[in-house]
Amino acid sequence: MKMAKKCSVFMLCAAVSLSLAACGPKESTSAKSSSKGSELVVWEDKEKSIGIKDAVAAFEKEHDVKVKVVEKPYAKQIEDLRMDGPAGTGPDVLTMPGDQIGTAVTEGLLKELHVKKDVQSLYTDASIQSQMVDQKLYGLPKAVETTVLFYNKDLITEKELPKTLEEWYDYSKKTADGSKFGFLALFDQIYYAESVMSGYGGYIFGKDKDGSYNPSDIGINNEGAVKGAALIQKFYKDGLFPAGIIGEQGINVLESLFTEGKAAAIISGPWNVEAFSNAGINYGITKLPKLENGKNMSSFIGVKSYNVSAFSKNAELAQELAVFLANEKNSKTRYEETKEVPAVKSLANDPAIMKSEAARAVTEQSRFSEPTPNIPEMNEIWTPADSALQTFATGKADPKQALDQAAETAKGQIKAKHSGK
Numbered sequence: 001m002k003m004a005k006k007c008s009v010f011m012l013c014a015a016v017s018l019s020l021a022a023c024g025p026k027e028s029t030s031a032k033s034s035s036k037g038s039e040l041v042v043w044e045d046k047e048k049s050i051g052i053k054d055a056v057a058a059f060e061k062e063h064d065v066k067v068k069v070v071e072k073p074y075a076k077q078i079e080d081l082r083m084d085g086p087a088g089t090g091p092d093v094l095t096m097p098g099d100q101i102g103t104a105v106t107e108g109l110l111k112e113l114h115v116k117k118d119v120q121s122l123y124t125d126a127s128i129q130s131q132m133v134d135q136k137l138y139g140l141p142k143a144v145e146t147t148v149l150f151y152n153k154d155l156i157t158e159k160e161l162p163k164t165l166e167e168w169y170d171y172s173k174k175t176a177d178g179s180k181f182g183f184l185a186l187f188d189q190i191y192y193a194e195s196v197m198s199g200y201g202g203y204i205f206g207k208d209k210d211g212s213y214n215p216s217d218i219g220i221n222n223e224g225a226v227k228g229a230a231l232i233q234k235f236y237k238d239g240l241f242p243a244g245i246i247g248e249q250g251i252n253v254l255e256s257l258f259t260e261g262k263a264a265a266i267i268s269g270p271w272n273v274e275a276f277s278n279a280g281i282n283y284g285i286t287k288l289p290k291l292e293n294g295k296n297m298s299s300f301i302g303v304k305s306y307n308v309s310a311f312s313k314n315a316e317l318a319q320e321l322a323v324f325l326a327n328e329k330n331s332k333t334r335y336e337e338t339k340e341v342p343a344v345k346s347l348a349n350d351p352a353i354m355k356s357e358a359a360r361a362v363t364e365q366s367r368f369s370e371p372t373p374n375i376p377e378m379n380e381i382w383t384p385a386d387s388a389l390q391t392f393a394t395g396k397a398d399p400k401q402a403l404d405q406a407a408e409t410a411k412g413q414i415k416a417k418h419s420g421k
Helices: 031-037 048-063 074-087 098-106 125-127 167-175 191-199 223-237 250-259 270-278 313-323 328-338 357-368 377-382 382-393 399-418
Strands: 039-044 067-073 092-099 140-145 150-153 181-184 203-207 212-217 263-268 283-286 301-306
Touching: 031 150, 031 301, 039 048, 039 074, 039 313, 048 067, 048 313, 074 092, 074 098, 074 328, 092 098, 092 313, 098 167, 098 301, 098 377, 098 399, 125 301, 140 313, 140 328, 150 270, 150 357, 167 181, 167 263, 181 250, 191 203, 191 223, 191 328, 191 382, 203 357, 203 377, 212 399, 223 399, 250 263, 270 357, 283 357, 301 313, 313 328, 377 399, 382 399
Parallel strands: 039 067, 039 092, 181 263
Antiparallel strands: 092 301, 140 301, 150 263, 150 283, 203 212
8 A cells, every 4th residue: 555645655765765874873881781681562564574583683682682573554553552652562663654753743652763864864865854853853764665657568568658648648548448448547646646736836735944844835726736637637538547446446446457457557556566466467667757848757755664652661772773673784684575665875776676676666766756744734635635636537626626625625624723733
């Protein structure tokens, strides 16, 4: 699932220029002795603990501590922490989507990390930015993802791939017949539609001079966003997208059409690599296409991170563990076991990673992408924006009318729910 909205997305920064520290910060002898005999609890993502098995063993030996690893769906760990943290049964270190950071910090669930700048600089700018709230650091990136283009090599070759979204429109006009389709995307969701709208000047939130998001500056209905939305509407209006890919079941329909060989190309993410491989599809993966104005379609970067619980009784040691798990050596090992692209700059061109077509595509697409906004106000954008997109996708309103209403609704909800900060 994607890290942004649904999982928020997992969902692989301006060049997945990946990077992390090769080892944790130096510690004093007294720090080591005080940690002796301690136990740390780590909440890791489902079916991903194999990626940190060796790192955990090494940390236990070096610090003479016990580390218990518990697997939980990473997008729901904050939800569990709300209950388990105060009860004393929560983790010391957890993993979560970057777009949940702001809400978690506001609720007092995460510990601020005090990590040296040279450690922070090991990561891509976009991935480390996802862990910042009010210029303070609350996590270290361990993996990144973006949306990419999957194409069926039995239906279209790499050389035949249209270069722009407008060319994909023309290709689809020639190939779509109601049962088979050319290019498909879940453009009724802002997580995907922003790729087009932002290319023409739209944006979710503007930014202040210090780089922080300004929730009073909403750009989902500006002139550029409306222009991008008009292009999106054409795919629906001209019957190039089936009606079934609108709404909650859309993702299932889109993926089924691709695995059944009825769609030449779709926008999805690395989370589907295994599923498409198991389906026996002869597919290729590449970055998203350009737009007619010359800009590449953007995408949200989903960031998975290691964070320290505010309820940890061993917060200093927990921070050391987070730094250690996310360092360069352990990030590479984790990739080899899980295939999740690390956020470490120095690994961007590592042969072991770049031999993967999916990793190369994510790396390239990351050059044109930015983190999903991690401030709590982002929660007020998803539903109004999706409703607007579905409204004009089904021809019930024009893009400007629908997006104006979405922006107005989002502003009202932000004022009602967040003005007391």
